[in-house]
Amino acid sequence: MEKKRYERPTLRKMNTGLMNKFGTKTENEPVTHIESVSVKGLLKEYGSPLFVISEKQIRRNFQNASRIFKTRYPKVQFAWSYKTNYLDAVCQIFHQEGSWAEVVSGFEYDKAQRNGVPGNQIIFNGPDKTDEQLVTAAKNNSLIHIDHYDELYALIRLSEEHKLRPRVAIRINMDTGIYPKWDRFGFNFENGQAWNALTRILNSPNLDLVGLHCHIGTFMLSPNAYATAARNLCELAWSVKERYGKILQYLDLGGGFPSTNTLKGAYLPGTDTVPSLDQFADAITDVILGYGFSQDELPLLILESGRALIDDAGYLLGTVLATKRLSDGRRATILDFGLNTLFTSLWYEHKVSPAQPMGQQTEEMVLYGPLCMNIDIVRESIVMPLLEKGNQLVVHQVGAYNMTQWMQFITLRPNIVLIDTDNNTHIIRKAETMEYIDSLEEIPQHLK
Amino acid sequence: MKKQIVIAVTALNAIDSPGPGVAVIRAIRDCKDFDVKIIGLSYEALEPGLYMHDLVDKTYQIPYPSGGTDSLYARLLYIHEQEKLDLIIPNFDAELYNFIKLRDKLNELGIRTFLPELNQFEARDKMKLFEFGQKHGFLVPEDKILHELRELKKMEDDLEYPIVVKGKFYDAVIARSYDQAEKAFLKIMAKWGLPIIMQEFIKGTEINIAALGDGEGNAISIIPMRKLYITDKGKAWAGITLEDDKLVELARKFIETTRWRGGCELEVMLTDDGKPYIMEVNPRFPAWIYLTAGAGQNQPASLVKMAMGEKVEPFKTYEVGKIFIRYAWDLITDIKEFQLISGNGEL
Amino acid sequence: MRIRKNIAVSDEGFLFNPATGDSFSTNGIGSEIISLLKQDKSTSEIIEEISKNYDVDRLLLERDLEEFTGLLKDYSILE
Secondary structure: OOOEEOOOOOEEEOOOOOOOOOOOOHHHOOOOEEOOEEHHHHHHHHOOOEEEEEHHHHHHHHHHHHHHHHOOOOOEEEEEEHHHOOOHHHHHHHHHOOOEEEEOOHHHHHHHHHOOOOHHHEEEOOOOOOHHHHHHHHHOOOEEEEOOHHHHHHHHHHHHHOOOOOEEEEEEEOOOOOOOOOOOOOEEOOOOHHHHHHHHHHOOOOOEEEEEEOOOOOOOOOHHHHHHHHHHHHHHHHHHHHHHOOOOOEEEOOOOOOOOOOEOOOOOOHHHHOOOHHHHHHHHHHHHHOOOOOHHHOOEEEEOOOHHHHHHHEEEEEEEEEEEEOOOOOEEEEEOOOOOOOHHHHOEOOOEEEOOOOOOOEEEEEEEOOOOOOOOEEEEEEEEEOOOOOOEEEEOOOOOOHHHHOOOOOOOOOOEEEEOOOOOEEEEEOOOOHHHHHOOOOOOHHHO | OOOEEEEEEOOOOOOOOOOOHHHHHHHHHHOOOOEEEEEEEEOOOOOHHHHOOOOOOEEEEOOOHHHHHHHHHHHHHHHHHHHOOOEEEOOOHHHHHHHHHHHHHHHHOOOEOOOOOHHHHHHOOHHHHHHHHHHHOOOOOOEEEEOOOOHHHHHOOOOOOOEEEEOOOOOEEEEOOHHHHHHHHHHHHHHHOOOEEEEEOOOOEEEEEEEEEEOOOOEEEEEEEEEEEEOOOOOEEEEEEOOOHHHHHHHHHHHHHHOOEEEEEEEEEEOOOOOEEEEEEEOOOOOOOHHHHHOOOOHHHHHHHHHOOOOOOOOOOOOOOOEEEOOOOOOOOOHHHHHHHHHHOEO | OOEOOOOEEOOOOEEEEOOOOEEEEEOHHHHHHHHHHHOOOOHHHHHHHHHHHEEOOHHHHHHHHHHHHHHHHHOOOEO
């Protein structure tokens, strides 16, 4: 006689007011393959946990975004936001697709150069640029987006000293009706600071004002805010043209477009509520096209989208280390990845799927990471099948920020694998080793 | 023989602060123009309606709205396979977004709905009501949306005390000074999170209007009601139908400008000098909707007819002075029924 | 380790504790364990019985049984 399939005995108190379990089936469809590569096979070959990036999905996302903007506006240029994911392999995919590089530090600038991005296709943002980096960027003809007056005056001084004429834009902050207002970066629009800075630049023979930049926030859910931003940039560009006879080459609307991840505290899931990229594109391009620029004066529209192009191309695979019952009766599942690896679990309710077929029974549980820290929680409450030690899981939409903000805390960072367009797998960042960590450390003689 | 219509209805929580479901079902059953089978859709196992077997033929649990449209759709698909639904009437604010999003997919299955468009639904949101009023020429109390306590001081430039401090979803407290406003702000923030809505206080008589629109700008029915007695939660305990052309005209204009499809409730404050302010628009039938049937304009039944493709002429008269008095009733059932609905999700 | 006498277990896997008014649901394997407990079987007899019919590692079953009976005790279903 063939034995029956075993599952753990469960006992559920029928409370009212608790989450009912009907309709959670779709959430718990097993995800056994990424593209056509087996999750089980990936974990066996590359270890657990493991980040997996789909090249196909990145290219799909880029081509889709590109189509959305280019069918609405004649001159569009994307610049890959390095901070979102600066693995060289990932950057190269975007550069192959035609992206420039958008960097926010000397480190990222150097990375873009090493990736072969021509200097005039690097946008240098952020409040932290040393004199040396400014001179390098100016010599390379990069687009320097000035963040504050100190930087503006440093650049005036440096360009005189070094006989340079850097191409510059200023970053502008403004009230677009959303909260929080990002007024710590750039020059303020409403109080006239931005116009004053522009005037100063236009009166400097050594600075070449080529564009305007803004970046109104992150994970923005309001297309209207972009319409306001675009209108304000157009207004400034128009004033520059009227008063100085100078036509600006580009408007850089920054990034901030959301992925369909669900933000913590959101009542409805992101897949249902996040506006489509088409809506953002409509908001931006309608304003610029309708502002009154003649066809040949239309500025280039630059977009620095990061998250929306990479989030759903990234997966984190992992394994259940243990399950236990907490003192209040709740089920707890401990995973081999936590906050150290999946930094974004601080602000998202990440979707987590089992990686193997499971029984119909489900239970509510907490997903904990493996760290010895109380805040190490992947999901505070999730309804999943009866997980056992050794079961494998897939976390979705982890491509943005995790692989740049992760922490090397009490363990080593795992492998990152790319699945290429032919479904071959490649390690694009090796798991860290003790030797790698050690190589940076030195012990003073008296402690040896 | 009349064809049987299978109608699914939500919000069976006929408790002290009731959902409209049971009243909607009762009104539909009152109408003798069709034969119906009523399928209850419940979120919790103790919603009284699902134990009222003379009103509800069968009940299924459905996933909470926060589960999103995919899981709701999967569950509705299962229910549809069992019951062959003709129509769904959702009655909870929090679930409407999902049902509106699923409208076309449900329609493909042959399940009808009679809901407002998403943009109509969103335009009357608490957070956007002032903008809505300005755009369409309705009197709406002025408001400020605050994202942090710091902004409270600045708000004093725009609004005068007393003000109404409101949560994003629920709760409203009247504050007469900065101190009271701060206290209310913190209390509501702790419960419902940010932002907090600060609304101009309008003094007057509160009137509620139940209205039904056909989606083409016609108001099929409009019934104004004044609460005669309220519970400690501010819910109507008893109410009476009123005759006031100005109020009817206001609701007619609302239905016309929004081309509202389905039921809605306008919460109106009528000032002493006779100005009607729209305080809130609920995008569904109110819990006291059975009064419309009692007064001669059965709104739920008319909605069913329109949803099923029948042309319904606007009602011309209703009985003024009809009163509803809500009462509590202890229904007796067995543990087996509770176990079935809570364990199997069906009863 | 005995199931309280007045605990009602239905065929559908529902438990009702008339002393507290609490209801519970359990899965198939839970129902089987409870019915074995009702027959006053010992832990090792239960493990024996279950592993005859199910494809399960004995140590895992022992661990799960330990936890399950712990839960039954917490809810005053087991004396």
